[in-house]
Amino acid sequence: MIDVSISIVTYNNGDIIKDTVNNLINHIGDSDYRIYLIDNNSQDKTINILKKIKNDNEKITVIFNNNNLGFGAAHNKVLDKINSHYHLVMNPDITIENNIIVDLIDYMNKYNKIGLLTPLIKFPDGSIQYSCRRKITFVDLLIRRFLPVFFEERQDYHIMKDKNYDKPFEVEFASGSFMFFRTEILKKICGFDDNFFMYLEDADITRRVNKVSKTVFFPYNYVIHKWERGSYKNFKLFIYHLRSLFYYFKKWGFKLH
Numbered sequence: 681m682i683d684v685s686i687s688i689v690t691y692n693n694g695d696i697i698k699d700t701v702n703n704l705i706n707h708i709g710d711s712d713y714r715i716y717l718i719d720n721n722s723q724d725k726t727i728n729i730l731k732k733i734k735n736d737n738e739k740i741t742v743i744f745n746n747n748n749l750g751f752g753a754a755h756n757k758v759l760d761k762i763n764s765h766y767h768l769v770m771n772p773d774i775t776i777e778n779n780i781i782v783d784l785i786d787y788m789n790k791y792n793k794i795g796l797l798t799p800l801i802k803f804p805d806g807s808i809q810y811s812c813r814r815k816i817t818f819v820d821l822l823i824r825r826f827l828p829v830f831f832e833e834r835q836d837y838h839i840m841k842d843k844n845y846d847k848p849f850e851v852e853f854a855s856g857s858f859m860f861f862r863t864e865i866l867k868k869i870c871g872f873d874d875n876f877f878m879y880l881e882d883a884d885i886t887r888r889v890n891k892v893s894k895t896v897f898f899p900y901n902y903v904i905h906k907w908e909r910g911s912y913k914n915f916k917l918f919i920y921h922l923r924s925l926f927y928y929f930k931k932w933g934f935k936l937h
Contacts, residue, residue, distance in 0.1 A: 683711040683785060685764040685863070689718045689754040693772040694725035700772050701733055701740070707776040711785060715740045716758040720748040751856065752872025752881040759871045767866050769859040775804075775904040783901045784860045795865035795893025796886065798854035800845065800902040809905055810839035811855035812897050816883055816928065817935045843897075851895045856882030857905050865893045873931075878917070880924040887932065 686704065690697055701715065717730050717740065727744065734742040743757050755769055766788055768781070784797055801809040814820075820838045823831050836842065843849045859882065869888045872881050886895050929935075 682714060682764045684708075684766045684768060684781060685714045685716065685758070685762040686768040686770060687716040687718060687755050687758045688770050688772055689720060689751055690722060690726050690730065690772055691720040691748060692722045692724045692726060694722070694729055697726060697772055698729055698733060700774065703776055704770070705737070707779065707781065709779055709782040711782060713739060714762070714764070716743065716761065717741070718743045718745065718754045718757050720745050720750070720754050750874070750877035750881075752876050752885070753874040756871040756874065759867060762863060764863045767861045767863045769856065769861065771857040771905070773906040774858055775906075777904065778901060780901040780903060784898060787898060787900075788860070788862060791896075793894055794896050795862045796854060796889045796895040797860040797898045798851055798895065799858060799860070799898045800900075801855060801858060801905050802902050804904055804906055808845065809855075809907060810841060811857070811905075812840045812843070812849075812851045813853035813883075814838055814840060815852045815887070815935070816880070818929075819936060821925065845897075846899055848899060849897050850890075851897050852886065852890070853883045854886045854895050854897075855905075856885075857907070858903050859885075860898075861889075862893070865889060868892060875927055876924050877920055878924065879921045880928045884928060884931070 688700065701717070704715065717733065719726060719730055719742070730742045734740050741761070745754060745757070766785060780799060784799065788794060788797065798812060801811045803809050814837070820834070823835060869885070869892065873884050876884060889895050
């Protein structure tokens with residue numbers, strides 16, 4: 681059994697994926713690892729780049745999907761392949777600057793009741809990306825989408841600004857951009873729910889982890905995330921977001937506020 685397996689889903693990420701993988705390998709330390717790159721039928725140069733990356737490193741496996749399966753379903757492609765203590769789900773737009781993976785492994789080794797760790801996440805300018813959230817309510821989504829300059833106190837509560845970000849705390853909704861799972865727990869809950877094509881699959885899987893284990897914020901190290909908020913700019917992505925929202929409330933029950 682290896683220390684850590686890592687899955688990254690790509691879709692038209694030809695401009696960044698090589699740097700992402702090199703950056704990851706350069707900061708993985710002495711841990712025994714396997715990297716799985718799952719492509720959702722990219723239409724740019726991503727596929728050719730992935731083939732070259734695979735040929736250059738025997739610890740990298742590339743999976744090519746014939747169509748776009750979505751975020752969670754693509755990550756689930758590796759569930760029956762991984763044999764690791766821990767599994768990292770990571771976005772292509774994540775940058776690592778230090779030994780965070782080693783730190784996460786050490787922390788998980790100490791606290792066996794934790795099933796999922798979410799680290800401190802920063803914007804490229806170094807400011808904190810408040811990515812730990814409380815369970816979704818309709819009011820919170822409405823405010824974040826259409827009234828972002830109002831109800832500051834309510835928004836701060838949703839993104840858990842009332843917590844001390846210098847200390848660990850339990851999380852109800854962790855960001856899907858960087859999720860460090862105990863592999864045993866990830867397999868126990870059967871990975872992501874394939875019914876979420878994109879968006880809110882991270883909210884759903886956090887809730888399911890918390891039914892059998894704990895999700896905890898890890899404040900002692902960080903990653904950089906270039907957060908695009910695609911559904912705020914692209915109508916098609918906005919529709920995906922709405923579909924996920926309806927499915928989420930259907931599954932977990934509607935909560936107004």
